[in-house]
Amino acid sequence: MARFHPLQVAAVDRLTDDSVALTLTVPPELRAEYRHAPGQHLALRRRVDGTEVRRTYSICSPAPDTEGPSSLRVGVRLVEGGAFSTYALKEINVGDELEVMTPAGRFTLEPAPGLYAAIVGGSGITPVLSIVSTLLAREPEARFCLIRGDRTAASTMFLEEVADLKDRYPERLQLVTVLSREEQQAGLPSGRLDRERLAGLLPALLPVERVAGWFLCGPYGLVQGAEGALHGLGVDRARIHQEIFHVDSGPTAAGTASAAAHSTVTARLDGRGGTWQAQEGESLLETVLRNRPDAPYACKGGVCGTCRAFLVSGEVRMDRNFALEQEETDAGYVLACQSHPLTEQVELDFDR
The missing domain is CATH 3.10.20.30 (Beta-grasp domain)
Known part of the structure; x- marks a missing residue:
């Protein structure tokens, strides 16, 4: 059963102009409760003018051993008018206490041999960072292709952390970065990772049919486009896992049946x-x-x-x-x- 506990902030690291990473200390008596799989998330809550506000942030740190983590790290990107993200970027300090729910979520990967890939946009890198770092550290027969899209290099979250992983596992981590608003000196031309572009790009980067699991994470449009491209390339739905951030609008998942008057x-x-x-x-x-x-x-x-x-x-x-x-x-x-x-x-x- 999910429960909230107060955890102390051990570090507040500025990632970009509009994002931070919060490191939370987990006391020994709570480490078993905060044991998490790579890719899971935490719900944080606070009260604003008497109203409870909860927001969910993915864990970016590697999954812990059987004893549970001594710390947890999450990435927070500022959302315009966001009640929690504004607080995180402007007010949270080292030593503060935050109410943190125990880990949840099924956007996860249990380390196993094979080739895996992810297509992420913006803050969608956060859970995938945990997935990639855990997989490559625990499974020497695993490889990973990370395709990430961002606006500019300066707005890219966890840039150094991903670069460190690439340096640590140069033969097993393939990194492809696409910027939508900035030209790169090397690599792919700028532009968005939409369905049409991915349909042509993916077969050129890796053997699509041999990928054991695809992990799509980011804004609704990017995830839907990536899913469509993979379906068009013949990828079985069971191998596609997705987690959507920032849903402003989108189709409903059900019909127009009316709710019961009395239930x-x-x-x-x-x-x-x-x-x-x-x-x-x-x-x-x-x-x-x-x-x-x-x-x-x-x-x-x-x-x-x-x-x-x-x-x-x-x-x-x-x-x-x-x-x-x-x-x-x-x-x-x-x-x-x-x-x-x-x-x-x-x-x-x-x-x-």
Whole structure:
């Protein structure tokens, strides 16, 4: 069960003009709870004018050993008007305490031999940095091709960290950088990594059919374009993993079915169950939160997947889904923050 604990800020490192890396100290008694897989994320929370604000940030540090991490590092990029990112860049100092949820997320890779690849844009490098560094350190028979797109060199997050990895594993890490607003002295011409460009670029860079896993991370448009290019190249959907950042708009994942006028929601959470009346227009998560404030969530936008739950019975309408893979929805999982009851009774299990 996901839980929040106060963690002390050990370092605040400026990465670019609009991004920082926060290093958090994990005390020995909490290290088992903060053990994480490469690619997982943390939810951070604070109160602003009496309102709780939660934001999700991917862990960029390598996955720890079995004892758990002594520290965690996350990357934060400033979002215009962002309640948490503005606070992180302008106010957080070494020694401050932040409320941090235990790790979550399924955009992960268990180290194994083989060839892997990632297509990332902007801050999408953050979870992939953890994936790449863990994979290459633990599995000598693994190789990785990292294709990253950024606006300019000055706006590129974790530039030095990626360069260090390339120096450490020159034969096993292939690095391709594309800048959309700046010409490079060497390498590919400037421009965006859209579907058409990737469809021509990828076969020239690596044997697409031999890649065991593709990891797509970044803005909605980049991830959708990369996925389309891979489908066009014959890559099986099971080998494509994606995590979307910065969804301003996008298609809904469901039809137009109307929510039930009167519905009760039963939920099992941390071993305890309860049944409550849903109020008109609210999501399943909102119903549960009114009665169980400890229900897990972070973004409430269908992006992070923290509120993932198993639909035991009943039917729901899920408005948006940018977090669950097709296999998960086929198995019966839903995002509680985006789901509305279509039947008079709905039962969820957050523990499954």
